[in-house]
Amino acid sequence: MQDNEQLDRIDLRILRELSVDGRMSWRDLAEKIHLSLTPTLRRVRHLEERGYIHGYAARLDEARLVGKMTVFVSVTLDNQSEATIARFEEQVGLAPEIMDCFLVTGDADYTLRVVVRDLDGYHAFLTRSLTRIPGVAHIKSSFALKTVLMRAAPLI
Numbered sequence: 001m002q003d004n005e006q007l008d009r010i011d012l013r014i015l016r017e018l019s020v021d022g023r024m025s026w027r028d029l030a031e032k033i034h035l036s037l038t039p040t041l042r043r044v045r046h047l048e049e050r051g052y053i054h055g056y057a058a059r060l061d062e063a064r065l066v067g068k069m070t071v072f073v074s075v076t077l078d079n080q081s082e083a084t085i086a087r088f089e090e091q092v093g094l095a096p097e098i099m100d101c102f103l104v105t106g107d108a109d110y111t112l113r114v115v116v117r118d119l120d121g122y123h124a125f126l127t128r129s130l131t132r133i134p135g136v137a138h139i140k141s142s143f144a145l146k147t148v149l150m151r152a153a154p155l156i
Contacts, residue, residue, distance in 0.1 A: 019153030067117035
């Protein structure tokens with residue numbers, strides 16, 4: 001994808017519709033964007049080839065599958081060596097409770113979004129998983145009280 005490529009209003013409508021329902025039929029998509037089927041398919045394929053669409057996935061109900069408690073965890077490592085960072089990133093990928101992991105700037109090195117059933121589940125995650133990763137120096141937890149906004153895709 002080149003930086004100078006521009007999306008026209010039809011491309012943006014396609015992306016908007018697919019971000020809401022990636023399983024809709026191509027015919028339904030064509031109707032929603034007011035274009036015939038063949039040009040719609042051509043545009044979708046072109047958006048995929050250019051990297052605007054990375055794939056299609058089902059949005060699963062985290063609360064029903066793993067739990068309703070969301071915890072944002074700031075993690076500081078004892079050093080930022082390549083080996084420490086690589087080991088930490090590998091280990092967080094193995095923890096099913098960790099939904100997202102971000103390398104961040106500021107006081108902490110990483111911010112994790114962790115989902116568990118309850119406080120006992122979070123305690124178990126801490127003691128059996130996160131605190132056992134070599135190089136973890138400090139952990140700070142913030143519990144989400146309410147989800148105000150969660151988007152599957154950016155507004156375009």
